[in-house]
Amino acid sequence: MSRTLFDKIWDAHVVRSIEGLDVVYIDRHLIHEVTSPQAFDELAARNLPLFRPSQILATADHNVPTLHQDQPIREPLSRLQVEKLTENCQKHGIELYGLGHERQGIVHVIGPELGLTQPGLTMVCGDSHTSTHGAFGAVAFGIGTSQVAQVMASQCLLLSRPKRMRISVEGELRPGVTAKDLILYIIAQLGTGGATGHFVEYAGSAVRALSMEGRMTICNMSIEMGARGGLIAPDATTFAYVEGRPFAPKGEAWNDAVAYWQSLYSDDDATFETEYTYQAADITPMITYGTNPGMGIALTGHVPSEVPAAEAESFDKSLKYMGFERGESLLGKQIDYVFIGSCTNSRIEDLRAVAAYVAGKQKAEHVAAFIVPGSKQVEQQAIAEGIDKIFTAAGFELREPGCSACLAMNEDKIPAGKYCVATSNRNFEGRQGPGSRTLLASPLVAAITAVQGRIVDITQYLN
Amino acid sequence: MEKFQTLHTTGRPLPLENIDTDQIIPARFLKATTREGFGENLFCDWRYNADGSPKPDFVLNDPRYAGSVLVAGKNFGCGSSREHAAWALYDAGFRTVISSYFADIFRGNALNTGLLPLQVSDEVLARLLAAIEANPTLELVVDLPSQTLAVPAWGETFSFAIDGYKKECLINGYDDIDFLVNQKSAIEAFEKQRAWTW
Numbered sequence: 001m002s003r004t005l006f007d008k009i010w011d012a013h014v015v016r017s018i019e020g021l022d023v024v025y026i027d028r029h030l031i032h033e034v035t036s037p038q039a040f041d042e043l044a045a046r047n048l049p050l051f052r053p054s055q056i057l058a059t060a061d062h063n064v065p066t067l068h069q070d071q072p073i074r075e076p077l078s079r080l081q082v083e084k085l086t087e088n089c090q091k092h093g094i095e096l097y098g099l100g101h102e103r104q105g106i107v108h109v110i111g112p113e114l115g116l117t118q119p120g121l122t123m124v125c126g127d128s129h130t131s132t133h134g135a136f137g138a139v140a141f142g143i144g145t146s147q148v149a150q151v152m153a154s155q156c157l158l159l160s161r162p163k164r165m166r167i168s169v170e171g172e173l174r175p176g177v178t179a180k181d182l183i184l185y186i187i188a189q190l191g192t193g194g195a196t197g198h199f200v201e202y203a204g205s206a207v208r209a210l211s212m213e214g215r216m217t218i219c220n221m222s223i224e225m226g227a228r229g230g231l232i233a234p235d236a237t238t239f240a241y242v243e244g245r246p247f248a249p250k251g252e253a254w255n256d257a258v259a260y261w262q263s264l265y266s267d268d269d270a271t272f273e274t275e276y277t278y279q280a281a282d283i284t285p286m287i288t289y290g291t292n293p294g295m296g297i298a299l300t301g302h303v304p305s306e307v308p309a310a311e312a313e314s315f316d317k318s319l320k321y322m323g324f325e326r327g328e329s330l331l332g333k334q335i336d337y338v339f340i341g342s343c344t345n346s347r348i349e350d351l352r353a354v355a356a357y358v359a360g361k362q363k364a365e366h367v368a369a370f371i372v373p374g375s376k377q378v379e380q381q382a383i384a385e386g387i388d389k390i391f392t393a394a395g396f397e398l399r400e401p402g403c404s405a406c407l408a409m410n411e412d413k414i415p416a417g418k419y420c421v422a423t424s425n426r427n428f429e430g431r432q433g434p435g436s437r438t439l440l441a442s443p444l445v446a447a448i449t450a451v452q453g454r455i456v457d458i459t460q461y462l463n
Numbered sequence: 464m465e466k467f468q469t470l471h472t473t474g475r476p477l478p479l480e481n482i483d484t485d486q487i488i489p490a491r492f493l494k495a496t497t498r499e500g501f502g503e504n505l506f507c508d509w510r511y512n513a514d515g516s517p518k519p520d521f522v523l524n525d526p527r528y529a530g531s532v533l534v535a536g537k538n539f540g541c542g543s544s545r546e547h548a549a550w551a552l553y554d555a556g557f558r559t560v561i562s563s564y565f566a567d568i569f570r571g572n573a574l575n576t577g578l579l580p581l582q583v584s585d586e587v588l589a590r591l592l593a594a595i596e597a598n599p600t601l602e603l604v605v606d607l608p609s610q611t612l613a614v615p616a617w618g619e620t621f622s623f624a625i626d627g628y629k630k631e632c633l634i635n636g637y638d639d640i641d642f643l644v645n646q647k648s649a650i651e652a653f654e655k656q657r658a659w660t661w
Binding site for chain 2: 012015016018019020021023025027034035037038041042046048051062063077078080081084120121126127128130142143144145146147149150153154155156157158160162192193196197223226228257260292294310311313314317407408409416426428429430431434
C-alpha cells in the first residue's frame with residue numbers, strides 16, 4: 001500500500017494502538033529550562049524513575065543572557081530555572097549542554113549541529129519550534145509539560161494520528177528571495193490556523209533546491225500556520241549535512257542508516273488529505289505588518305484594506321497595536337531595532353548572508369542592530385571566518401548564543417512602541433517585550449533595513 | 464487532575480480571533496518552577512496597565528462576568544507549546560474554553576490540565592458571544608458525560624466532540640502517565656525489535 005513519508009515514520013514507531021490512539025515511541029527527547037522543571041517534579045511526586053535518560057539531551061537557551069555568559073546569571077528567577085535544570089540533569093544522568101559548554105545553544109540549532117537530528121526519527125521537545133528538525137525527514141513536534149513528563153516516564157506518547165498535508169513549491173526563487181520569504185508567503189496564504197490538525201510535507205523543486213539551513217527555516221515555522229509539524233524527505237543534501245557530526249552513525253552503521261533513509265519518501269500515489277501548490281516565481285521578499293505570522297505581505301505590497309466581517313475586530317486591534325492603517329504601504333517606515341537570531345534564522349548561513357550584504361557598509365545611526373548566534377559553534381565559526389569583524393565595522397553587535405529577543409525571557413527586550421525587524425518566528429503582541437512592535441523578515445531584509453534605517457524595496461539594494 | 468463532570472455556570476466573552484499563548488501568559492512569567500500561581504498573570508498585558516492597575520474595559524475586570532467558561536474567538540491557543548497557558552486559565556478559575564477552533568498543542572495541554580476545550584461551530588460561537596455580551600447572567604450547562612453544551616434560555620442543546628479516551632480521563636481525573644507506565648513491557652519489546660539503533 002502506498003504511504004506518505006509521514007506515515008512511514010509514524011508506523012515504524014507505533015508500539016501499539018488502542019481505541020484510535022497510538023502509543024508512539026520517541027527516539028530523542030530534547031529539554032530546556034523553561035518547560036521541564038514541573039515535569040521532573042511530576043515524576044518525583046509519583047516516585048517514577050526516568051525511563052531512558054540516555055535518549056534525553058538538555059540545553060539552557062530561553063533564559064540565558066547574551067552578554068557575559070562567563071558570569072553568573074544576574075536575573076534571579078532565570079538563574080534559578082537554569083540551576084534547577086542543572087540539578088535535575090545531574091540527578092538523573094542527563095547530558096547537559098548548559099552555559100559554558102562549547103556546544104551550548106538554542107535547542108533546535110544544536111540538535112542538527114550535533115547530528116542528533118536524523119532522518120526517520122521521532123523527536124519531541126517542550127517547545128513548539130521542535131518542528132525545525134523535520135527538515136531532516138524526522139517526525140518532530142512540540143509538546144506540553146505534561147507530555148514532557150510522559151516521555152520521561154515511558155519514552156512514549158499517546159497520540160492520535162494527524163492528517164497529512166503536502167505543500168509543493170515549484171520553480172526557482174528570484175534573487176533576494178530566501179527560505180524565510182517562502183515560508184512567510186505560505187503562512188500568509190493559509191493563515192495561522194490553516195494547517196491545524198495536519199502534519200505538513202514540503203515538496204517541489206524550490207524546496208529540494210534549498211540548503212539544510214533553509215529547510216530548517218521552513219519547517220521551523222510550520223507551527224505558525226497551526227501544523228503539528230513539517231517535514232522534508234531526506235536526500236543527498238541531508239546525508240551530506242549529517243555525515244561526520246558527533247552523534248551521526250559511523251562506518252558500517254552509516255551505510256545501513258543511509259540505506260534506510262533512502263526509503264523515506266512519499267510514494268508516488270500516496271494520498272494527502274490536503275494539497276497546495278505554489279510557484280516560486282510568485283514569491284517576493286516578505287514582511288509582516290500585524291500581530292500574527294499570517295499577517296504577511298510582499299515588502300512592496302499594501303496592508304489589506306478589506307477583511308471578512310468576523311475578523312474585523314481582531315484585525316483592527318492588531319493594526320492599532322502596530323500603528324499601521326488599512327491599505328497603507330510599509331515602504332519608508334522608520335525602524336528602531338534589528339534583531340538577527342532565534343531558532344528560525346541564527347545559523348551560520350544566516351550570519352553569512354547578513355555579512356555579505358553589510359561588508360563595507362554602516363548601519364543607520366538610529367538603528368540598534370544585534371546579532372545573536374544560535375549556538376556556541378555558530379559563534380565560533382563566525383569568528384573563525386572573520387564575520388565578527390565585518391559586523392563590528394558595520395556597527396552591528398554580535399552577542400553570545402540564546403533565544404534572546406525572540407521571546408524576551410532574558411534581558412534582551414524591545415521597548416514599548418519601538419519597531420523591530422526580526423528574523424524570529426513570532427510577531428505576537430508583546431512577544432519581544434511589552435508593547436514592542438515586531439516585523440518578521442528574512443536575514444537579508446533585516447540586514448538591508450538596518451543599513452537603510454527604514455523599510456525599503458530590497459530588490460533595489462541588492463549587492 | 465480534578466474530575467470533570469457537569470458545569471452549571473455563566474460565560475465570559477473574549478471575541479477575538481487567533482488568541483495566542485503569548486497573550487494568555489506572556490513569556491516573562493514562565494520563569495516559575497512550579498505549576499501554581501499563573502492565574503494572576505492570565506492575559507496580563509490585556510488585563511493590567513503598565514502601573515499594575517486593572518484595565519476596566521477588559522472582560523476579566525468586568526464585575527458583571529464571573530463564570531468559569533471563557534468564550535473566545537476562532538483559533539484559540541495558537542503559538543507556543545507552553546502548558547502554562549492552560550495552567551493560568553485553570554488557576555484563574557476557568558474549567559472550559561469554548562471556541563470554534565483550537566490550536567492542537569493547546570487542546571492537548573488543556574485536556575492534560577483538566578480544562579475542557581469545547582468546540583462549537585462558527586455560527587453557534589457568534590450567537591453565544593452576542594447573547595453573553597447582552598446578558599452576562601446567561602446560564603450555560605456543560606455536560607461532559609453526554610458531550611453536550613446546553614443553553615437553557617434558548618431551549619437548545621449542542622453536541623461537542625471529544626476523544627473517548629480523553630473524556631474518560633477527564634471524568635475520572637486520570638492522566639496519560641499512569642497508562643503509559645503500564646505499557647512498559649510492550650515498550651521494552653518494541654525497543655528490542657526496532658530497526659534503527661544508530
